[in-house]
Amino acid sequence: MAASSHEHLHAATLKNLSTAMHGEAYAHAKYLLYAEAARKSGHAELADVFTRAAKTERTEHFAEEAALAGLAGSNAENLRDAIAGESYEAKTMYPSFAEEAAKAGDAKAAKLFREIAADEAHHRDAFQAELKKIDSHR
Numbered sequence: 001m002a003a004s005s006h007e008h009l010h011a012a013t014l015k016n017l018s019t020a021m022h023g024e025a026y027a028h029a030k031y032l033l034y035a036e037a038a039r040k041s042g043h044a045e046l047a048d049v050f051t052r053a054a055k056t057e058r059t060e061h062f063a064e065e066a067a068l069a070g071l072a073g074s075n076a077e078n079l080r081d082a083i084a085g086e087s088y089e090a091k092t093m094y095p096s097f098a099e100e101a102a103k104a105g106d107a108k109a110a111k112l113f114r115e116i117a118a119d120e121a122h123h124r125d126a127f128q129a130e131l132k133k134i135d136s137h138r
Ligand SMILES: [Fe+2]
Pocket: 024, 027, 056, 057, 061
Protein backbone atom coordinates (compact mmCIF):
# COMPACT_ATOMS: atom_id res chain seq x y z
CA MET A 1 0.00 0.00 0.00
CA ALA A 2 1.05 3.52 1.02
CA ALA A 3 2.63 5.32 -1.88
CA SER A 4 4.11 7.65 0.72
CA SER A 5 3.66 6.33 4.21
CA HIS A 6 3.39 8.55 7.22
CA GLU A 7 6.65 8.86 9.10
CA HIS A 8 5.06 9.83 12.42
CA LEU A 9 3.11 6.60 12.84
CA HIS A 10 4.43 3.42 14.42
CA ALA A 11 4.87 0.51 11.97
CA ALA A 12 2.24 -1.54 13.82
CA THR A 13 -0.26 1.32 13.50
CA LEU A 14 0.43 1.61 9.77
CA LYS A 15 -0.07 -2.13 9.40
CA ASN A 16 -3.36 -1.94 11.28
CA LEU A 17 -4.45 1.01 9.13
CA SER A 18 -3.76 -1.09 6.04
CA THR A 19 -5.78 -4.01 7.40
CA ALA A 20 -8.59 -1.65 8.39
CA MET A 21 -8.64 0.01 4.94
CA HIS A 22 -8.88 -3.39 3.24
CA GLY A 23 -11.83 -4.22 5.48
CA GLU A 24 -13.56 -0.88 4.86
CA ALA A 25 -13.06 -1.12 1.07
CA TYR A 26 -14.43 -4.66 1.06
CA ALA A 27 -17.40 -3.68 3.22
CA HIS A 28 -18.12 -0.78 0.85
CA ALA A 29 -18.20 -3.06 -2.21
CA LYS A 30 -20.09 -5.80 -0.40
CA TYR A 31 -22.80 -3.52 0.99
CA LEU A 32 -23.42 -2.10 -2.49
CA LEU A 33 -24.00 -5.67 -3.71
CA TYR A 34 -26.26 -6.34 -0.72
CA ALA A 35 -28.17 -3.14 -1.49
CA GLU A 36 -28.63 -4.31 -5.09
CA ALA A 37 -29.94 -7.67 -3.85
CA ALA A 38 -32.30 -5.96 -1.41
CA ARG A 39 -33.61 -3.64 -4.13
CA LYS A 40 -34.13 -6.54 -6.56
CA SER A 41 -36.10 -8.45 -3.93
CA GLY A 42 -38.33 -5.42 -3.35
CA HIS A 43 -36.82 -4.29 -0.03
CA ALA A 44 -36.11 -0.64 -0.83
CA GLU A 45 -35.64 0.45 2.80
CA LEU A 46 -33.12 -2.30 3.48
CA ALA A 47 -31.34 -1.30 0.27
CA ASP A 48 -31.06 2.25 1.58
CA VAL A 49 -29.63 1.06 4.90
CA PHE A 50 -26.93 -0.91 3.04
CA THR A 51 -26.24 1.99 0.66
CA ARG A 52 -25.86 4.50 3.52
CA ALA A 53 -23.49 2.19 5.41
CA ALA A 54 -21.49 1.55 2.22
CA LYS A 55 -21.08 5.29 1.77
CA THR A 56 -19.81 5.77 5.32
CA GLU A 57 -17.27 2.92 4.94
CA ARG A 58 -15.86 4.56 1.83
CA THR A 59 -16.17 8.33 2.32
CA GLU A 60 -15.47 8.44 6.07
CA HIS A 61 -13.79 5.31 7.44
CA PHE A 62 -11.62 4.42 4.44
CA ALA A 63 -10.92 8.03 3.49
CA GLU A 64 -9.93 9.09 7.02
CA GLU A 65 -7.69 6.06 7.50
CA ALA A 66 -6.10 6.65 4.09
CA ALA A 67 -5.42 10.29 4.93
CA LEU A 68 -3.81 9.32 8.22
CA ALA A 69 -1.71 6.59 6.57
CA GLY A 70 -0.66 8.88 3.71
CA LEU A 71 -1.96 6.37 1.16
CA ALA A 72 -2.10 8.78 -1.77
CA GLY A 73 1.11 10.52 -2.76
CA SER A 74 2.11 12.42 -5.89
CA ASN A 75 0.60 11.26 -9.20
CA ALA A 76 3.89 9.59 -10.12
CA GLU A 77 4.05 7.81 -6.75
CA ASN A 78 0.42 6.72 -7.07
CA LEU A 79 1.05 5.41 -10.59
CA ARG A 80 4.13 3.46 -9.49
CA ASP A 81 2.18 1.95 -6.60
CA ALA A 82 -0.74 1.08 -8.90
CA ILE A 83 1.59 -0.43 -11.53
CA ALA A 84 3.22 -2.62 -8.87
CA GLY A 85 -0.17 -3.80 -7.64
CA GLU A 86 -1.60 -4.53 -11.09
CA SER A 87 1.64 -6.26 -12.16
CA TYR A 88 1.50 -8.52 -9.13
CA GLU A 89 -2.14 -9.38 -9.81
CA ALA A 90 -1.62 -9.90 -13.56
CA LYS A 91 1.65 -11.85 -13.41
CA THR A 92 1.64 -13.65 -10.07
CA MET A 93 -1.55 -13.68 -8.05
CA TYR A 94 -4.27 -14.40 -10.64
CA PRO A 95 -2.19 -16.88 -12.68
CA SER A 96 -1.41 -18.89 -9.54
CA PHE A 97 -5.06 -18.69 -8.43
CA ALA A 98 -6.12 -19.89 -11.90
CA GLU A 99 -3.69 -22.78 -11.80
CA GLU A 100 -4.81 -23.82 -8.34
CA ALA A 101 -8.48 -23.60 -9.31
CA ALA A 102 -7.89 -25.64 -12.46
CA LYS A 103 -6.06 -28.31 -10.48
CA ALA A 104 -8.90 -28.41 -7.97
CA GLY A 105 -11.42 -28.89 -10.80
CA ASP A 106 -12.97 -25.42 -10.42
CA ALA A 107 -12.96 -24.63 -14.15
CA LYS A 108 -15.25 -21.61 -13.90
CA ALA A 109 -13.08 -19.99 -11.24
CA ALA A 110 -9.94 -20.75 -13.26
CA LYS A 111 -11.48 -19.07 -16.31
CA LEU A 112 -12.54 -16.01 -14.29
CA PHE A 113 -9.09 -15.66 -12.71
CA ARG A 114 -7.48 -15.84 -16.17
CA GLU A 115 -9.84 -13.22 -17.60
CA ILE A 116 -9.23 -10.88 -14.68
CA ALA A 117 -5.45 -11.37 -14.96
CA ALA A 118 -5.72 -10.07 -18.54
CA ASP A 119 -7.77 -7.06 -17.38
CA GLU A 120 -5.20 -6.24 -14.70
CA ALA A 121 -2.48 -6.31 -17.35
CA HIS A 122 -4.48 -3.69 -19.28
CA HIS A 123 -4.74 -1.57 -16.14
CA ARG A 124 -0.98 -1.88 -15.62
CA ASP A 125 -0.34 -0.83 -19.25
CA ALA A 126 -2.68 2.16 -18.99
CA PHE A 127 -0.94 3.30 -15.79
CA GLN A 128 2.48 2.76 -17.35
CA ALA A 129 1.50 4.92 -20.34
CA GLU A 130 0.41 7.70 -17.96
CA LEU A 131 3.62 7.45 -15.95
CA LYS A 132 5.63 7.77 -19.16
CA LYS A 133 3.79 11.00 -19.99
CA ILE A 134 4.59 12.40 -16.55
CA ASP A 135 8.25 11.35 -16.81
CA SER A 136 8.62 12.94 -20.25
CA HIS A 137 7.35 16.28 -18.88
CA ARG A 138 10.21 16.53 -16.41
FE1 LIG B 1 -16.43 0.95 8.81
